[in-house]
Structures are given as structure tokens and as C-alpha cells.
Amino acid sequence: MSNRTPLLAGNWKMYKTTPEAVETAQRLVELVADSAGVDIMIAPVFTALDPVSRVVRNSRVALGAQNLYWEKEGAYTGEISADMLVSAGCQYVIIGHSERRQYFGETDETVNKKISAAITANLIPVFCIGETESERESGNTFSVLDKQVKDGLEGKVVDDLGSLVIAYEPVWAIGTGKTATSDQAQEAHKYIRSLIEGLFGTTLAESVRILYGGSVKPANVSELMAMPDIDGALVGGASLDADSFSKIVKFK
Numbered sequence: 001m002s003n004r005t006p007l008l009a010g011n012w013k014m015y016k017t018t019p020e021a022v023e024t025a026q027r028l029v030e031l032v033a034d035s036a037g038v039d040i041m042i043a044p045v046f047t048a049l050d051p052v053s054r055v056v057r058n059s060r061v062a063l064g065a066q067n068l069y070w071e072k073e074g075a076y077t078g079e080i081s082a083d084m085l086v087s088a089g090c091q092y093v094i095i096g097h098s099e100r101r102q103y104f105g106e107t108d109e110t111v112n113k114k115i116s117a118a119i120t121a122n123l124i125p126v127f128c129i130g131e132t133e134s135e136r137e138s139g140n141t142f143s144v145l146d147k148q149v150k151d152g153l154e155g156k157v158v159d160d161l162g163s164l165v166i167a168y169e170p171v172w173a174i175g176t177g178k179t180a181t182s183d184q185a186q187e188a189h190k191y192i193r194s195l196i197e198g199l200f201g202t203t204l205a206e207s208v209r210i211l212y213g214g215s216v217k218p219a220n221v222s223e224l225m226a227m228p229d230i231d232g233a234l235v236g237g238a239s240l241d242a243d244s245f246s247k248i249v250k251f252k
């Protein structure tokens with residue numbers, strides 16, 4: 001068993017109005033009040049961050065955002081900075097989700113800048129990587145992960161990355177009901193950990209948490225979490241319902 005604390009994170013994507021988000025957060029806080037030994041995070045939409053932060057304060061649940069912009073402030077209509085997220089109560093921020101890469105033009109270079117901005121503001125970056133179905137089928141999974149990790153973390157030094165969380169989310173498993181098998185996920189996680197070891201050394205490789213994301217459900221979480229290099233889950237659909245997400249939190 002590693003001594004990495006499991007992190008179960010809910011990415012609520014573009015779901016829930018503010019009252020809906022507050023209600024789900026309230027229910028979740030009650031359901032997981034007795035869950036020791038795990039870290040729990042939910043990432044609602046920006047407009048719900050501040051109200052949800054009031055609900056989760058002094059609870060087992062931490063707050064995350066789904067994106068940020070790397071500048072501190074300025075004429076960047078529609079964007080939001082790391083300090084603004086902190087002031088809304090966030091401790092975590094998801095960076096480089098495949099939906100942002102696919103629909104909003106995020107690249108390894110913009111992801112790199114966003115990770116730096118998060119670290120500077122003391123936000124925990126949840127750095128998302130993962131291959132598409134065609135990349136896997138053409139045998140390029142490892143080379144894709146290699147490039148995403150190297151370019152996303154280029155210029156960082158080990159002291160910057162103490163809080164780093166990586167989320168391996170194979171694009172073909174997101175929202176499709178197709179989960180990677182626990183062996184497929186373990187193989188990718190082990191490879192990602194070896195990349196971190198090569199770039200930043202053994203201590204960081206052993207402490208960095210690598211989450212799996214892609215159709216995680218109460219029914220498959222235990223099997224995934226039994227793998228030695230899977231340290232948690234980044235959950236989309238099954239995190240929207242407090243009962244289902246609390247079952248994922250209580251995977252043991």
C-alpha cells in the first residue's frame with residue numbers, strides 16, 4: 001500500500017444551477033461526514049463556487065474549479081484568475097481537461113502556463129492527460145502521455161510540484177460508459193509515474209497522486225482503486241448525484 005491519500009474528485013462540468021449545486025453539496029457533506037482517510041473535492045461551475053464554498057466550509061469536502069486563466073488580472077473578457085478562485089474558496093483547480101483541449105483550443109503550452117499560475121496562487125493543480133481512441137488504436141498511447149506530461153510540466157522544478165495531482169483520463173472512456181480495464185489504467189498510471197520519476201526524481205514520483213477518470217461508477221471504483229498506481233478518481237456523470245458520489249468516496 002502506498003502512503004498517498006486517495007483523492008475522490010467530482011467534476012460537475014457544465015451542470016447544475018446555483019440552487020442545484022448548493023443542494024447537492026449539502027447532501028454530499030452529510031453523506032461523507034464520517035469518511036476518514038480520503039480527500040474529497042467537487043468542482044462546480046464558476047457561478048456556484050462562492051455559494052458552494054459556504055456549504056463545504058469545515059466539512060470533509062474541498063472545493064475546486066474547472067479552469068483558470070494564467071494572467072493575474074486585466075482586459076481578458078470572460079476569464080478568471082487563480083487569485084479569484086482562491087478568493088471564492090477554491091483549493092483545487094482542474095487544468096487541461098480533454099473537453100477543454102477538444103472544444104476550447106487548449107494546448108500543452110496553455111496548460112503549462114495554467115499549472116504555473118495555479119502553483120503561484122497555492123491552488124492544487126489537477127493536471128489532466130489522456131489519449132484519444134485513435135491514438136490508442138494506433139499504438140501511440142505512451143508517446144501521447146509522454147508529450148503531454150513533458151510539455152505540460154516543462155520549466156517546472158520539483159519544489160513547485162509538491163501538491164501536483166495528475167488525472168489520467170483516456171478520452172475514449174469519458175462519458176461513454178466504456179471504462180478502461182483496471183489493468184489498462186494501471187499500465188498507463190505506472191508509465192506516468194515513471195515519467196515523473198525520470199523528470200523530477202523518485203520522491204516526487206512516489207508522492208504524486210495519479211487519478212483515473214472515465215466512466216467511474218460506484219460499481220467499478222473498488223477494482224480501479226485496488227491497483228497500486230491508482231490514487232483516486234476524477235468522476236464526471238456519477239459525481240452529479242450525491243448518493244452515487246458518496247458511494248464512490250466510500251469505495252473501501
Ligand code: 13P
Pocket residue numbers: 011097169173174175176177213214215216234235236237238
Ligand atoms: P465521466 O465520469 O462522465 O466519464 O467523466 C469523466 C471526466 O471527464 C471527469 O473529468
